[in-house]
Structure formats: C-alpha cells, structure tokens
Amino acid sequence: MTSSLAKAAGRTAAKRRSGGWEPFTVVSVIGVALFMLVCLIPFWVILSGSFTDEQTLAGKGYSFIPQPFSTAAYKLIFTGPTLVSAYVASIVITVAGTVLALSITSGLSWVIARRLPYVSRPLAIFAYIPMLFAGGLVPLYLLVTQYLKLQNSYLAVILPLLVAPFLVFIQVSAFRQLPEEILDSARVDGAGEMQIFFRIGLPLSKPILAVVGLFYAVHYWNEWFTALLFISDVHKYPLPLLLQNLISNVSFSQMLPTAAAQSTPVYQLRLALTVVTIGPILLAYPFAQRYFVKGITLGATKG
Amino acid sequence: MTTRTPVRSSLWLGLLAVPAVAFFLVFSYAPMAGLVVAFKEFDISEGIFGSPWNGLDNFRYFFASGDAQRILVNTIVLNVLFLAATLAAGVTLAIMLNEIRGRFFKRAAQSTIFFPYFVSPVVIAIMLQVLLSGPAGSGGVVNDALAGFGLPTVSWYTEPGPWPWILTFVKVWQMGGYMSVIFLAAITSIPEDVYEAGQIDGASRAQMALRITLPLLKPTAAVLLVLGVGRIFYGDFGTIYAIVGDNGTLFPTTDVIDTYVFRSLRQIGDFGTTAAIGLFQSVVGFVLVSTAVLIQRRYSKETSLL
Known part of the structure; x- marks a missing residue:
C-alpha cells in the first residue's frame, strides 16, 4: 500500500x-x-536604423529591415576624431575605475570579513553609514570643483564611485565563506597576514572578484552623470555623454529646416553610436551573466 | 621567531582598508559636513565656511516657490508606481519562467529579459525617442503602429499626461528581469515536497502557482518592498533626466527632487537653495531608510541587511 x-x-x-x-x-x-x-524590439529597431540610409530614415522613419543598406554612420564614427576619443575615454575610465575600485573594495572587505578586534566592526559601520545618509549633489559638486579642482579630469568621474557599499556587503559575505582552516594552516607555515590576503584570500575568491569587478565595469561604462557634471571639454567626453549630447542636439536640429540637418547623417549616427555603446556590454554579456545572477542572489539573500 | 599579538597584526592588516577609509572620508563624510551650505548665503569666492549664515531662508525660499509641492508629489507618485510595477513584473516573470521546462528556452529567456538592466539610461532615452518621436516629421514606431490601426497619433514629447506610465513602462523594461532573478532564486528554494503534496491533492499548475508559489514569495517581496519604500525619496535620477532632460513641457508630471536639484544647480547656480532641498531629501530619506531597515530586520532575521 x-x-x-x-x-x-x-x-x-x-x-x-x-x-x-x-x-x-x-x-x-x-x-x-x-x-x-x-x-x-528596441535593440533591433536601433540596430536596423543604424544601417539604414540617412535619407530614408529622415523620410520614411524607422523600419525593421535596413533598406537601403548603409554603413555611412559607422564609417564616420571610426574616422571622426571626437568619436574615437570618446571611445578611448570610456575605455580608460572603465579600466582604470574598475581596477582601482576593485582593489580598494577588496582591501576594505577583507579587513571587515576577518572580524579583527577593534577594527572590523567600527569599519563596517563606517562603511555602511553612507548608505543611510548622503550629503547629496551640492556638497559633492563643490568638493570636486572648488576643493579638489578636478574639472575635466577623468578622476572626477572615477573617484566619486570608487566604493559601493552594496558591493562591500557582497564581498564581505563571500570572504567570510572562505574556510578559516586554510588561512590558519598558512599562518602555521609562517605566512604574514598580508601574504595570506594576496596569496590565498584573493586567488581563492576569483568568482566574487569577477562579480564585483563586473558590476563596477558596467557602472563605469554607463556612467554619464558625473561626466555631465564635471567634464565640459568635448574632446574628453566619454561615450554615454557624447550620446546624451547628440540627443539634445538632434532634438534641437529638429526645429531647424531639414536642409541643415542633411550634411551629416545625424539620425543614423545617433543610432550607430548607440549600437557602439551597447556593443561591448553585449559581447561580454554571455560570459558575465552567470556571475551577475550569482551576485544579485548573494546580495538579496545573504547581503 | 616573533609571535604577533592579535591587536598588532590586526592593525597591520587594517592598512588594507586605508584607501577605502580615505575615500569615505573625502567623498561621503566631507560632503555631509558640506551640507551647512543649506544654511548659508553661498558665495563661491568666500567658500563654504566663509559665506554668511542666513538661517532657514533657503528652506523658506524652496517651500514658498510653487515647485516644492509638485516635485515632492511627483517623486512619491513615480516611485510608488515604479515599485509596484517592478515588483509585480518580477513576481509574474519569475512564476512564468518557473513553468518553462525547456532548458535552452529558459536560459535564453532569462538572458534576454535580464539584459536591459545593463543598458545605460542614455541608450534607453534614445530607444524611447525612436519609439515615440522618430526622425524629422515622421512619428516614431509607436505612432506608425497607431496610424496603422487608424488611431490618432500622439505628440508624446509635448504631452505630460502619459509620462508617469511611460516611465513606469521603462522601469519595468529595465528592472523586470533583474527582479525576476531575485524571485526565481526564492522559488528555487521552495521545497519540492510542497508541490508534490499539491499534486496529490489534484491541484493544477495554475492553482499551485497561485496558492503555493505566490504566498511563499511574500517574504522576499516584503523585503524588497520595505527597502523600496525606504528609498522612495531618491528618484531614479539618471533614467528620468536622460529621458526628459530639460524638456519643460513634461515637468508637471516628471520633475522629481533629484532632477530639480540637478537643474537648479547647473542652470541657476543657486547653491544655497539647492543644498537645502538636498538636506531635506537626505533627512527624510534617512528616516525612511532607517525605518525600513529596522522593520526588515524584525521581519526576517536571515535576510537582514546590516
């Protein structure tokens, strides 16, 4: 039965x-x-539009198939100096920012995770308070422009985003899952605390370093708001800011007679630049996605 | 060989945290002190601490201007819409994804709906322009479709009425996949035998989703809800500003605290009033976030935030 x-x-x-x-x-x-x-659909319309001839785009609007096919905008992107320099700026900001942010966040998270007497707890509180209370835009603006004098420097984009408390959470809980026995056996073998961090802690934590690093990388790649605040030199614009500028310029040129807008393929260019901005994220996405999912679930359930 | 005392080795190791501490001091704590600007008649040449005090004038000025009510209402209304819609979308998508058995399709679906989360607000703004306004003269994808069905087209960028819904739609597009990842993780942790019991009782899959999965997702939803309510005073600045920008016709329904602060800082350069709004936002935000964290800690110990 x-x-x-x-x-x-x-x-x-x-x-x-x-x-x-x-x-x-x-x-x-x-x-x-x-x-x-x-x-x-939005991605497809943009991709299709970026390969559509400017005249057709302006006359008939967007369609799902690029007809007639044109690569004029992409040629312009990769030959025009402003666009290339924007790409370079974004790459510099993303690479430098991610490396710096990941190192600093790892150092802090390790110290918090080791539960050191007199150090770890106060440090954790110190790092979490900014999540509850922030000075806001105006003091930050004055700090960067009046006191640090970082206008038109990439540091103005990199520095304010250097440590994200949320990612400290994730990293601390990951570091705490490392078995203490391994660290202890290294101590018995005479390794110093610093050596343990660099030789054992970091290598054993590659997956979480990937998660946190990717979060920072996407953040820096997409960052335009600090750039909008602090970078006014067009030649130093990162990609998203250039794109944002193009939005306002195009809506401005819509008010002009169409003849004025026809010298450069503005509409097509705008779409091509969008594709070029999304491109690297899309390429990295298949490799990165599982790490992101891991990171979010870790942050949501354990953080 | 020397034996280190725990205290000394912990101080030595503490060096690793020094750069981060410096970062927080300069970029988090110094700006908090800088909030005194809110009580000053700010003059760039005098600096923050040299400018004369003016008491609560900056606050009075802000609340007396007609803008205060509008941006406060917008901030709260939009955030409530965003929160409700993204939570609902996340739960729905997670339950639906859980129904899918083909592994390849499931993975493709997850990857696709998660991707918009990584898209820059600026890119979203361009997509929206493509959909709603289109290049010179023609009406964009949505209007083309409306015209195709013989419906009247809408001049979206001069019509403030529909924008709370448009922005909510954008938010769902952007965050739906992200939310579903969280809820799907929660569904995965529901023990299998609960469903087997339901099965024996002859429940259909729809009944199991509604009567078993949905109630068991409540704790996760509650945590996200409480945290979301805690952040209700911080509008999603980036997305709204990238989309609306300085298009004044849309301000009646889309202008929130953050966008207002940003505009008055850049265009008017009124640091005192702007800082006053920022301080007001920080204080109310602090109360809400702390309450949220406290409630959430009481509600579920194992998912506590701090």
Whole structure:
C-alpha cells in the first residue's frame, strides 16, 4: 500500500518535470516570449536604423529591415576624431575605475570579513553609514570643483564611485565563506597576514572578484552623470555623454529646416553610436551573466 | 621567531582598508559636513565656511516657490508606481519562467529579459525617442503602429499626461528581469515536497502557482518592498533626466527632487537653495531608510541587511 503510494507520488513528481502542457504552462511560455520580444524590439529597431540610409530614415522613419543598406554612420564614427576619443575615454575610465575600485573594495572587505578586534566592526559601520545618509549633489559638486579642482579630469568621474557599499556587503559575505582552516594552516607555515590576503584570500575568491569587478565595469561604462557634471571639454567626453549630447542636439536640429540637418547623417549616427555603446556590454554579456545572477542572489539573500 | 599579538597584526592588516577609509572620508563624510551650505548665503569666492549664515531662508525660499509641492508629489507618485510595477513584473516573470521546462528556452529567456538592466539610461532615452518621436516629421514606431490601426497619433514629447506610465513602462523594461532573478532564486528554494503534496491533492499548475508559489514569495517581496519604500525619496535620477532632460513641457508630471536639484544647480547656480532641498531629501530619506531597515530586520532575521 505504502509502496504504491510512493510510486504514485514518484510518478506525479516526474510528471511535474516532463508531463503534458497544461494551459497555465502555455500561458507562461507565451507571456515570457512576449516580454522577451518587448526587450528585444528596441535593440533591433536601433540596430536596423543604424544601417539604414540617412535619407530614408529622415523620410520614411524607422523600419525593421535596413533598406537601403548603409554603413555611412559607422564609417564616420571610426574616422571622426571626437568619436574615437570618446571611445578611448570610456575605455580608460572603465579600466582604470574598475581596477582601482576593485582593489580598494577588496582591501576594505577583507579587513571587515576577518572580524579583527577593534577594527572590523567600527569599519563596517563606517562603511555602511553612507548608505543611510548622503550629503547629496551640492556638497559633492563643490568638493570636486572648488576643493579638489578636478574639472575635466577623468578622476572626477572615477573617484566619486570608487566604493559601493552594496558591493562591500557582497564581498564581505563571500570572504567570510572562505574556510578559516586554510588561512590558519598558512599562518602555521609562517605566512604574514598580508601574504595570506594576496596569496590565498584573493586567488581563492576569483568568482566574487569577477562579480564585483563586473558590476563596477558596467557602472563605469554607463556612467554619464558625473561626466555631465564635471567634464565640459568635448574632446574628453566619454561615450554615454557624447550620446546624451547628440540627443539634445538632434532634438534641437529638429526645429531647424531639414536642409541643415542633411550634411551629416545625424539620425543614423545617433543610432550607430548607440549600437557602439551597447556593443561591448553585449559581447561580454554571455560570459558575465552567470556571475551577475550569482551576485544579485548573494546580495538579496545573504547581503 | 616573533609571535604577533592579535591587536598588532590586526592593525597591520587594517592598512588594507586605508584607501577605502580615505575615500569615505573625502567623498561621503566631507560632503555631509558640506551640507551647512543649506544654511548659508553661498558665495563661491568666500567658500563654504566663509559665506554668511542666513538661517532657514533657503528652506523658506524652496517651500514658498510653487515647485516644492509638485516635485515632492511627483517623486512619491513615480516611485510608488515604479515599485509596484517592478515588483509585480518580477513576481509574474519569475512564476512564468518557473513553468518553462525547456532548458535552452529558459536560459535564453532569462538572458534576454535580464539584459536591459545593463543598458545605460542614455541608450534607453534614445530607444524611447525612436519609439515615440522618430526622425524629422515622421512619428516614431509607436505612432506608425497607431496610424496603422487608424488611431490618432500622439505628440508624446509635448504631452505630460502619459509620462508617469511611460516611465513606469521603462522601469519595468529595465528592472523586470533583474527582479525576476531575485524571485526565481526564492522559488528555487521552495521545497519540492510542497508541490508534490499539491499534486496529490489534484491541484493544477495554475492553482499551485497561485496558492503555493505566490504566498511563499511574500517574504522576499516584503523585503524588497520595505527597502523600496525606504528609498522612495531618491528618484531614479539618471533614467528620468536622460529621458526628459530639460524638456519643460513634461515637468508637471516628471520633475522629481533629484532632477530639480540637478537643474537648479547647473542652470541657476543657486547653491544655497539647492543644498537645502538636498538636506531635506537626505533627512527624510534617512528616516525612511532607517525605518525600513529596522522593520526588515524584525521581519526576517536571515535576510537582514546590516
């Protein structure tokens, strides 16, 4: 009797995984597919538009197939000095910012995670208070422009975002999961605390370093707001700021007679530049995505 | 060989935290002190501490201007809409994703809906322009579709009415996948035998989703809700400013504290009043965030934030 019940339960459990299509499953598949479509359409329209001839774009509007096909905007992007320098600026900001932010965050997180007497707890509180109370925009603006004098320097974009308390959370909880025995055995072998951090702690924490590093990298790559505040020299604009500038310029040129806008392919250029901005994230995405999912779930459940 | 005392070795190791401490001192704590500007008649040549005090004048000026009510209402209304919509979308997507059994499709779906989270607000602004306004003369993808169905087209960028909904839609687009990842992780941790019990009782999959999964997602939703309410005073500056920019016709429904502060800082250069608004925001925000953290800690110990 009991065994037949267990068998029945086993069958139904199996059915749950591989059984027929109930209406709710069908609805779910359709629902998810629709949301996927909504996510993808804007990207597709932009990609298609970036390859569409400017005249057609201006005359007929956007379409899902680039007809007639044109690469004029991309040629302009990779030959025009402003656009190349914006790309370089974004790369410099992203690489330097990520390396710096990841090192500093790792150092802080390690010290908090080791539960050192008199040090770790006060340090944790010190790092978390800024999450609760922030000085806001005006003091930051005055600090960077009046006291640090960092206008038109990439440091003005890099420095204010250097340590994200949320990522400190994630890293501390990951560092705490390292087995203490390994660290102790290194101590027995005569390794200093610094050596333990660099030779054992960091190498064993590669996955979490990837998570945190990727969060910083995406953040720096997309950052335009501090750039908008502190960088006024067009030749130093990072990519998103240049793009943002193009939005306002195009809406401005919409008010002008169309003849004025026809010298350069503004619409096409705007779309091509968008593609070029998303491109690197899209390329890194397949490798990075699982780390992000890990990071979010870690932050949401353990953080 | 020397034996280190714990205190000495911990101070030595503490050196690793020095750069971060310096960062917080300069970029988090110094600006807090800089908030005294809110009580000053700020003059750049005199600096923060040299400028004369003017008591609560900056605050009075802000609350007397007609803007205060508008931006406070907008901030709260928009954030409530964003929070409700992204939570609902996250739960719905997670439950639906959980139904999908094809591993390849499930993974493709997750990757696709998660991607918008990584897209810069500036890019989102351009997408929205493509959808809503289109290049010179023509009306954009949405208007083309409306015209195709014989419906009247809308001049979106001069019409403030629909914008709270447009921005909410953008928010769902941007955060729906992110939220679903969190909820899907919560669903995965629901023990299998709960569903087996439901199965034996003859529940359909829809019933199990509604009667088992949904109630069991409540704690996760509660945590996210409380944290979201705590941040209700901080509008999502980047996205709104990138989309709306300085388009004044849309301000009645889209101008929030952050965008207002940013504009008055850049265009008017009125540091005193702007700092006063910032301080007001920080204080109310602090009360809300701390309350949220306290509530959340009481609510669920294992997911405590601090």
